Amino acid sequence: MRVDLRLNAIVDPERAGGRDIAELARLCAEGGATLVQLRDKMSETRAMIDRARAIKRAIAPLGVPLVVNDRVDVALAAGADGVHVGPDDMAVEDVRRLLGPGAIIGLSIKSTAEAEAAPIDLIDYVGSGGVYVTLSKQQKNAPIGPEGLARIAAVLRRRAPKLPLAGIAGIDAGNAAEVIAAGAEGIAVISALSLAPDPRAAARTLRQIVDAMLAKRGT
Numbered sequence: 001m002r003v004d005l006r007l008n009a010i011v012d013p014e015r016a017g018g019r020d021i022a023e024l025a026r027l028c029a030e031g032g033a034t035l036v037q038l039r040d041k042m043s044e045t046r047a048m049i050d051r052a053r054a055i056k057r058a059i060a061p062l063g064v065p066l067v068v069n070d071r072v073d074v075a076l077a078a079g080a081d082g083v084h085v086g087p088d089d090m091a092v093e094d095v096r097r098l099l100g101p102g103a104i105i106g107l108s109i110k111s112t113a114e115a116e117a118a119p120i121d122l123i124d125y126v127g128s129g130g131v132y133v134t135l136s137k138q139q140k141n142a143p144i145g146p147e148g149l150a151r152i153a154a155v156l157r158r159r160a161p162k163l164p165l166a167g168i169a170g171i172d173a174g175n176a177a178e179v180i181a182a183g184a185e186g187i188a189v190i191s192a193l194s195l196a197p198d199p200r201a202a203a204r205t206l207r208q209i210v211d212a213m214l215a216k217r218g219t
Contacts, residue, residue: 003065003104003125005164005186006210007203009033009193010069013040013051017195022054028193029064031203034186037084037106039069052078067104075099082106084127087114096122108168110141115155125164127188128152131179132170134191143169146182153183173205180213 009028013021025036036059040048052074056066065081068074072095075083082104085095095105107123109115110130118126130143144152149167156163167179168188176187187210196202 002162003106003164004034005125005166006214007033007207008035008037008127008166008168008186008188009203010037010039010168010188010190011055011194012038012190014042015190015194017199019194019199021051022058024194024199025055025066026058026062027199028203029059029062031200032207033064033193033203034207035067036064037067037069037188038080039190045071045074048074049077052080056080065104067106072098075103082124084108092119092122109152109156110144112151112155115152115159118156118159120156120160120163123163125166126152126156127166127168128184129167129188130169131167132175134169146178149179149184150182157183173202173209176206176209177213180210180217185214185219186210 011021011025016024038052038055052068067082067084068080069084070089072083072090083095084106086108105123106125106127107118109118109126109128128149131149132143153165156165164185166186166188167184171179171187171189172192179187193199193202
């Protein structure tokens with residue numbers, strides 16, 4: 001499955017700027033988000049499922065898929081389009097077995113070693129970072145910067161030339177172009193969308209930057 005990863009809007013109830021999470025997702029999608037990811041580290045399971053269902057209803061008419069961070073059970077119960085997992089979550093092999101061949105599976109990769117070891121035949125896209133410093137979550141490691149992202153992109157291009165890659169962490173309109181120039185096909189964004197006065201307009205601006213850089217790259 002080829003996933004459009006140009007603008008991955010990550011919505012988190014803890015960083016929603018006081019907005020309803022489904023409404024926030026809809027605004028981002030209307031502005032040009034091509035994928036929405038629900039990241040919810042605090043809610044009880046039932047509340048998370050309800051949230052995912054509400055987001056799915058809000059963005060489905062716009063043709064934008066929803067993936068759930070970490071929680072395969074929530075994705076299944078809510079009818080989400082897939083999940084995004086990291087190295088400490090459920091193994092990709094188990095996720096694919098549970099969700100089936102039609103689900104979207106994204107994988108976080110933070111180093112060239114992880115890029116070399118990733119089960120690329122079982123995933124649909126990669127999120128890599130943290131590229132820059134972020135306040136939306138605790139960063140265990142120093143940012144990899146555009147240079148680190150470029151090294152990871154090079155490994156992935158060698159192993160799977162068509163596997164889309166998004167940079168994540170601390171990305172905004174001021175540095176999004178650098179992320180695409182480093183070899184990513186898109187950007188994953190939280191605060192620059194959810195905390196913006198107008199998330200729809202912020203999404204539109206970010207999409208324009210990404211699209212212009214991809215066009216310049218001939219992608």
